[in-house]
Amino acid sequence: MIEFWNSLPPLVQSIALAVPxxxxxxxxxxxxxxxEMKVAAHIQDRVAYxxxxxxxxxxxxxxxVKLLLKEDIIPSAVDKVFxxxxxxxxxAGTYAAFAVLPFSSAYIGADLNxxxxxxxxxxxxxxxxxxxxxxxxxxxxxxLGGVRSAAQMISYEIPTALxxxxxxxITGSLNLQEVTKxxxxxxxxxxxxxxxxxxxxxxxxxxxxxxxxxxxxxxGIAEVNRTPFDLPEAESELVQGFNTEYSGMRFAMFYLAExxxxxxxxxxxxxxxxxxxxSPFGEFMSGPVWGIFWFVVKAxxxxxxxxxxxxxxxxxxxxxxxxxxxxxxxxWLFACIxxxxxxxxx
Amino acid sequence: MIEAKTLPTNYVTKPGAIxxxxxxxxxxxxxxxxxxxxxxxxxxxxxxxxxxxxxxxxDVIPHIGYLHRCFEKHAEHMTNYQQxxxxxxxxxxxxxxxxxxxxxxxAERMLKIEVPERVEYIRVIMAELQRIASHxxxxxxxxxxxxxxxPFLYCFIxxxxxxxxxxxxxxxxxxxxxxxxxGLSHDLPPKFVEQTKExxxxxxxxxxxxxxxxxxxxxxxxxxANVGVLPKDVAIxxxxxxxxxxxxxxxxxxxRDDPYSVYDKLEWEPQIxxxxxxxxxxxxxxxxxxxxxxxxxxxxxxQALAKLPEGNVQAALPKRIRxxxxxxxxxxxxxxxxxxxxxxxxxxxxxxxxxxARGPAFVNLSVLPEISRGAMLADLVxxxxxxxxxxxxxxx
Amino acid sequence: MTAQDIHDKLKAAFGDAVQEAKLDxxxxxxxxxxxxxAEVCAWLHDQPEMKLDYLMCLSGMDYNNGKLxxxxxxxxxxxxxxxxxKTECPKDDPHVLTVxxxxxxxxxxxxxxxxxxxxxxxxxxxLRRLLMPDDWDGHPLRKDYxxxxxxxxxxxxx
Numbered sequence: 001m002i003e004f005w006n007s008l009p010p011l012v013q014s015i016a017l018a019v020p021x022x023x024x025x026x027x028x029x030x031x032x033x034x035x036e037m038k039v040a041a042h043i044q045d046r047v048a049y050x051x052x053x054x055x056x057x058x059x060x061x062x063x064x065v066k067l068l069l070k071e072d073i074i075p076s077a078v079d080k081v082f083x084x085x086x087x088x089x090x091x092a093g094t095y096a097a098f099a100v101l102p103f104s105s106a107y108i109g110a111d112l113n114x115x116x117x118x119x120x121x122x123x124x125x126x127x128x129x130x131x132x133x134x135x136x137x138x139x140x141x142x143x144l145g146g147v148r149s150a151a152q153m154i155s156y157e158i159p160t161a162l163x164x165x166x167x168x169x170i171t172g173s174l175n176l177q178e179v180t181k182x183x184x185x186x187x188x189x190x191x192x193x194x195x196x197x198x199x200x201x202x203x204x205x206x207x208x209x210x211x212x213x214x215x216x217x218x219x220g221i222a223e224v225n226r227t228p229f230d231l232p233e234a235e236s237e238l239v240q241g242f243n244t245e246y247s248g249m250r251f252a253m254f255y256l257a258e259x260x261x262x263x264x265x266x267x268x269x270x271x272x273x274x275x276x277x278x279s280p281f282g283e284f285m286s287g288p289v290w291g292i293f294w295f296v297v298k299a300x301x302x303x304x305x306x307x308x309x310x311x312x313x314x315x316x317x318x319x320x321x322x323x324x325x326x327x328x329x330x331x332w333l334f335a336c337i338x339x340x341x342x343x344x345x346x
Numbered sequence: 347m348i349e350a351k352t353l354p355t356n357y358v359t360k361p362g363a364i365x366x367x368x369x370x371x372x373x374x375x376x377x378x379x380x381x382x383x384x385x386x387x388x389x390x391x392x393x394x395x396x397x398x399x400x401x402x403x404x405d406v407i408p409h410i411g412y413l414h415r416c417f418e419k420h421a422e423h424m425t426n427y428q429q430x431x432x433x434x435x436x437x438x439x440x441x442x443x444x445x446x447x448x449x450x451x452x453a454e455r456m457l458k459i460e461v462p463e464r465v466e467y468i469r470v471i472m473a474e475l476q477r478i479a480s481h482x483x484x485x486x487x488x489x490x491x492x493x494x495x496x497p498f499l500y501c502f503i504x505x506x507x508x509x510x511x512x513x514x515x516x517x518x519x520x521x522x523x524x525x526x527x528x529g530l531s532h533d534l535p536p537k538f539v540e541q542t543k544e545x546x547x548x549x550x551x552x553x554x555x556x557x558x559x560x561x562x563x564x565x566x567x568x569x570x571a572n573v574g575v576l577p578k579d580v581a582i583x584x585x586x587x588x589x590x591x592x593x594x595x596x597x598x599x600x601x602r603d604d605p606y607s608v609y610d611k612l613e614w615e616p617q618i619x620x621x622x623x624x625x626x627x628x629x630x631x632x633x634x635x636x637x638x639x640x641x642x643x644x645x646x647x648x649q650a651l652a653k654l655p656e657g658n659v660q661a662a663l664p665k666r667i668r669x670x671x672x673x674x675x676x677x678x679x680x681x682x683x684x685x686x687x688x689x690x691x692x693x694x695x696x697x698x699x700x701x702x703a704r705g706p707a708f709v710n711l712s713v714l715p716e717i718s719r720g721a722m723l724a725d726l727v728x729x730x731x732x733x734x735x736x737x738x739x740x741x742x
Numbered sequence: 743m744t745a746q747d748i749h750d751k752l753k754a755a756f757g758d759a760v761q762e763a764k765l766d767x768x769x770x771x772x773x774x775x776x777x778x779x780a781e782v783c784a785w786l787h788d789q790p791e792m793k794l795d796y797l798m799c800l801s802g803m804d805y806n807n808g809k810l811x812x813x814x815x816x817x818x819x820x821x822x823x824x825x826x827x828k829t830e831c832p833k834d835d836p837h838v839l840t841v842x843x844x845x846x847x848x849x850x851x852x853x854x855x856x857x858x859x860x861x862x863x864x865x866x867x868x869l870r871r872l873l874m875p876d877d878w879d880g881h882p883l884r885k886d887y888x889x890x891x892x893x894x895x896x897x898x899x900x
Contacts, residue, residue: 044499140379144723227493228565231724312559314566315493317724318401368868411873418858419883455768582795582819585847598819675768676799676815676826687799689813702801702813712850741873 017109021098025260030060032259036307043311070248075138078245082136086129087246087253093125094260101267102177104277104291115176116168119268120161123223126261127153133254137245145244148231148318155325156222156229162333163216166340167272170195170205180276187280192273204343208336213273215329215336217302220265222325224258227310231318266302267295274298367395368407375399381726383412389487390737392711394730401722406715410708413741421701427453427667428527430701434688435521437703438739441480443472444681446525449701451606452677452688453527456669464657465529466608471542471650472512472524474643478549479508480682481636484734488633489560491731492569497560504552507545514538528662539651546644553641561630561637570633571624574717574729581627584713587706588684589635590733593619594627600680612649614642629732636734639682668696683707683734705739743791743823745770751792756782771813771826776838779812779829780865783841786816786825793818794825797845802855806885810836810859831861833884840866858883 005013034049034057041048049056074083097119099109112118127150134146168174170191171182183189185196192213194202222229246254270276275298277291285294316324365371366378381394391412397405417437421430434449435442447469454461486501509519514535516524524531560566576586581594591598599616601609617638619631671694678687684706693699710733718729745765749772753760759778764771774782786794794816803811814827831838840863842848852863853872860881863869871878879890889899 040495044496045503046499140377144379230493311496313494314489314560314563314569316565317569317722319722320568367870411871411875414873416882580846583846585797585845596819603822673768678798685798687815689799689801689815691803700801700803702799704799704801708850709847712847716846 018099020103020107021101021109022095024103025095025098025256025263028263029256029259030064032262032303032307033060033063035304039304039307040311043308064252067249067252072249073247075245077138079136079138082132083245084250086133086136087250087257088129089132090126090129091253091257091260093123093129094257094264096122096125097264098260100176101264102180102271102276103295104288105177105181106288106291108177111175111177113175116164116174116179116272119176120157120164123261123264124153124157126257129257133246139244142244149225152225152229152231152318152321152325153223155322156219159215159219159325159329159333160223162330162337163212163219164268164272166208166212166333166336167191169337169340169344170197170209171272176271176276180271180278183275184278184286186282187275189278190273190275190280201343205340208339208343209273211332212336212340213269215333216269216273217305219325219329220269221306221309222321224261224265224306226258226262226306228313228315229321230310230315231321262303262306263299266299266306269302270295270298366397366405366407367409368405370397370405372397376404379723389731389735390740392730392735392737392740394714394726396723396726398723401724403718403721403723403726406718406726408711408714410711410737410740413737415738415742417703417742418701421698424697426696427698430698431526432521432523434703435523436738437705437742438681438683438686438707438736439520440483440736441476441682442521443469443476443525444679444686446522447473448677448679448681448686449688449690450525450527451679452675452690453667453669455675455677456673456690456692457527457664457667459528459662459664461529461662462657462659463608463655465659465662467650467654468530468534468659469525470607470609470612471647471654472515474646474650475508475511475542477643477682478640479505481640482508484636484682485556485560485633488728488731488734489566491727492560492566494560494563494566497556500552500556500559504549507548511538511542511545514541526660526663527667528660528664530659533659539654542647542651546648550641550644553637557637561634567623567630569725570629570728570732572628573624573721573725574629574732575625576627576713576717578627580713580716584716585709586684586713587709588680588682588734589632589639590684590710590713592616593632593635593732595619595621595631600678600685604678606677606679608650609646611653612646614646614649617642629728632732632734636682666696668694670694678704681706683736683739684710686739703739703742705742707733707735707737707739708742711735711740743821745772745825748772748786748792748823748825751789752782752786755785769824769826771828773828773830776812776829776831777864779814779827779839779841780843782827783814783816783844787844791821793820794823795819795845797841797847797851798824800841800848800851800855802859802861802883804833804859804883804885805830808833810861810884812838812855812861814841836861837864838862839864842866857881860884 037048049059052058052062100112100115100118102108130149131146134142171179173179183191189196192209194205194209277295279286279290279294376397376399379396379398381396383391383393393409395407396403417433420433424430430449431446434445437445482501482505486498489497512522513519515538516522516532576594578594578596581591595618597616597618602616617635619626619635621631623630669692674691676687676689678685686706687704689702690698691700714730714733718726749763749765759775759782760772761775762773786792796817796819798815798817801813803813805811809830810833811828811830817824829838838861840852842852852866855861856863856869857871857874858881880887
C-alpha cells in the first residue's frame with residue numbers, strides 16, 4: 001500500500017489528498033441542510049420535511065436534484081466573466097482552507113508549518129468572490145450587499161487572527177497538527193481550559209482562554225455572514241444581497257460555500273481550542289479513526305450552535321456590526337493577548 | 347393652472363440632472379434606489395423611492411396605488427348600505443371586524459338606530475380579539491424585518507387560536523361580514539364564551555414569552571431605539587393615530603376620548619410610549635405600545651365576557667336602510683392601526699351618495715418621509731415596519 | 743366650544759369668507775370661500791381657544807349639480823371639540839387654496855382629492871396623482887366619469 005502510494009507522481013498524490021475534503025463537504029452539506037431545516041423548525045414550534053423519506057431525510061437530495069435541474073438564468077447586462085466566476089472563487093476560498101484541517105492524526109491535506117497563517121490568508125479569497133458577485137450582478141441591491149459583506153468580513157478577520165494568535169502563543173506552534181497533538185490527553189488538556197500546563201498557570205490562563213474562545217466563535221459567525229451578522233444577505237432588506245441575481249446551480253455554489261464555511265469556522269475553533277481530533281477521555285476512544293469521529297462531532301456541535309443562534313437572534317445593523325468588531329472584540333483580544341503573554345512568561 | 351406631472355423621466359445621462367419623482371434634482375453623490383413593489387419586507391405592494399447618499403437616506407418618496415380597488419366608487423353603486431360591509435372588510439384585511447364596525451356605526455348614526463346591549467358587548471369582544479390578532483401580525487412581521495424569524499411563528503400559533511374563535515362564530519377566518527348595520531349576522535355559538543376565556547388564560551404568558559424573545563432582546567433594542575423618532579408636534583400635524591400617536595407620548599385613544607359603544611363601561615388603560623430605551627416616539631416605543639395593548643385587550647375581553655347580557659342580536663336590523671336626504675356623518679373608531687374614519691353622505695336613496703374611507707395606514711404612511719430622513723438604509727425597513735401599514739387600507 | 747361659538751368667532755374674524763352654516767345638523771358644518779381656506783384654517787389652528795390641530799379627514803366631493811367641493815373634518819386634541827368645514831368650486835374651473843401648509847397630513851389627502859375629482863389645490867407643493875397611475879385619463883370619482891377604453895394597450899372595462 002505504502003509503496004504504491006509513494007510510487008505515484010506528486011501531482012496525483014495531491015489530487016488524491018484533495019478529494020476526501022470535497023467528498024466530505026458534499027456529504028456534510030446534505031446533512032447540514034437537513035439539520036438546519038429541522039432545527040429551525042423545532043425552534044419555531046413546527047415540523048419540517050416529513051414527506052420525503054422517514055421524517056424527510058431524503059429532502060436534501062431532492063433539493064440538490066432540483067437545483068441541478070434549474071434553468072441557468074444569466075441577466076443580459078451582467079459582467080460576463082465575473083458573474084460566472086464569482087461562485088467558484090467563493091467556494092475555492094473555503095475549500096482551499098480545508099487543506100490544513102487535521103481531520104485525524106493520520107490525515108491532513110497539507111501538513112503546513114504555517115497552517116494557521118495559510119488558513120486566515122486563503123479565506124480572504126471569499127471576500128474577493130463576494131465583491132465580484134455584487135459588482136457583476138449589475139444590481140444596486142447586490143452591489144450594496146457585496147460591499148457590506150466585504151467590509152464585514154475584512155473587519156472580522158482581525159478578531160479571528162488575534163484569537164488565533166492567543167492559541168498559537170499557548171501551544172507554541174502555527175502547525176495545526178502540532179497544535180492538536182499538544183492538546184492530546186483528555187479534556188483538561190484542551191487550550192480552552194488552559195492547555196497542558198501546570199495548574200497555577202492553567203487557572204490564571206482560564207479566563208483569557210474562555211473569553212478568547214468566545215470571541216473567536218462570534219467572529220467566526222460574522223465571517224460566515226450568518227445572523228446576527230447576516231446583513232449582506234438580509235432577506236428582509238436587500239432581497240438576497242449579493243446573491244440576488246443568482247439562481248440554480250450558481251446559487252447552490254454560494255450556499256455550499258456558506259455551509260462549508262460554517263464547518264470551517266467551527267473546525268478552526270475546535271482545533272485550536274477544543275483539542276481537534278483528540279478524545280476528551282484521554283486514552284479511551286482515541287486513535288486515527290476515532291480522531292475523525294471526535295473532530296466531526298465537536299465541529300458539528302458548533303455548527304448546531306450557529307444554527308441555533310441564527311434562528312433566535314435578530315440581526316445587527318452595519319455600523320453596529322463594525323462597532324462590535326473594532327471597538328469591542330479587538331480591544332478585549334488585545335487584553336487577552338497581554339494577559340496570556342504575561343502568564344506564560346512568569 | 348398647475349399641470350399634473352407626466353411619468354418622470356429619471357435617468358438622464360447628464361451628471362446632476364437626475365430627478366426624483368417629486369421633481370427634486372439629485373446631486374451627483376446621491377443614488378436612487380427602489381424598494382420596489384415586490385419586496386420581502388414592504389408589507390404589501392408599496393414602492394419606496396429612496397434617495398441615498400452612501401448609507402444615509404436623504405429622502406423617501408412612497409408610491410402607493412398598487413392595490414387601489416375603487417372601494418369608494420363601488421360603495422356609491424351598491425343597492426343597499428348593508429352591501430358595503432363586505433367591501434369595507436377587505437380594506438384592512440388584517441383587521442376586518444373594526445372596518446365593518448366603523449361603517450356600521452356610521453350608518454347607525456345616520457339612521458339613529460340604537461343597537462341592543464348584547465350586540466355592543468359582542469362587538470367589543472370581537473374587536474378586541476381582532477386587535478390582538480392584528481397586533482400579532484404586526485409584531486411577528488416586525489421581528490422578521492429585524493432578522494428574528496422565530497417570534498413570527500410563535501405569534502401565528504396564537505393567532506390561529508383567535509381565528510378558530512372567529513370561524514366558530516361566523517364561518518370565516520379573515521374576512522367576516524359579521525357586523526351588520528343594526529346588529530350582527532350571527533349570535534355567539536354555545537361554546538364561544540368558555541373557549542374565549544381559555545384563550546385569555548392561555549395567551550397572557552405568551553405575551554411575556556414574546557417580550558423575552560424579541561422586545562427586550564439586546565440586539566432588537568439596539569436596532570429600534572432612537573430610530574425613526576416621531577416628535578409630538580409632527581405626529582399631531584400629520585394626524586398620526588393609534589400606536590404611532592401613542593408611541594410618541596400623546597395620551598389619545600378614541601375608545602376613551604371619543605367614546606363609542608360600551609368602552610366607557612369597561613376598565614382599561616391606553617398605553618403610551620415613555621421612551622424607556624431611547625427617545626420618546628422611536629420604533630421601540632411603538633412596538634412596546636402594541637405589546638401592551640394586547641394585554642389591555644385581554645382585560646377588556648375578560649370584563650366584557652363577564653358582563654355579557656342576554657338578548658337578540660338581530661333585533662334592530664332595519665328592513666329598509668334609507669337615511670334622510672342631507673344626512674351626513676363622520677364616524678371614527680380605534681382600529682389596531684389607528685383612527686379609521688368613514689364620512690358617509692346620503693342623498694335619501696338606498697345607496698350612499700359618497701363614502702370616504704379615511705384609512706389610518708394611509709395617513710400614518712404619509713409621515714414616513716419625515717421620520718426617515720437622516721436614517722440609515724437598514725433602519726428604513728424597521729421604520730416602515732413600525733408604521734404597521736396594510737396596503738389594502740392605504741390604497742382602498 | 744360649541745359649533746355656534748366657533749361659527750360666531752369665525753364670522754367675526756373673517757366676515758364674508760364664511761358663506762353658509764348648518765349648525766343644527768348631526769355634525770354642524772360651516773361653508774367657507776375656496777380661495778380663503780388657508781387663512782381660515784391657519785386661524786383655526788393657531789387660535790388658543792380653538793386649537794383645531796388635528797385634521798381628521800379631507801374629502802373631495804362631487805355634488806352632482808356642476809359643483810365640486812372639499813369637506814374638512816377638524817378636531818382638537820386639547821379641547822376635544824370638532825367642526826366640519828366645507829368649500830365648493832365650479833366643476834369647470836375647480837380651484838381651492840391648499841391647506842397643506844397648516845396640516846402636513848393635508849398633503850396626501852389633497853393629492854387624492856385631485857386624483858379622484860380633479861380639484862386643483864393652488865399652492866400645493868407636489869400635486870401629482872396618488873392612487874391612479876400617473877398617466878391615467880380622467881378623474882374616477884366624478885359622477886360623470888367614463889372609464890377609458892384602453893390603457894397602454896390593455897382593455898380596461900371587463
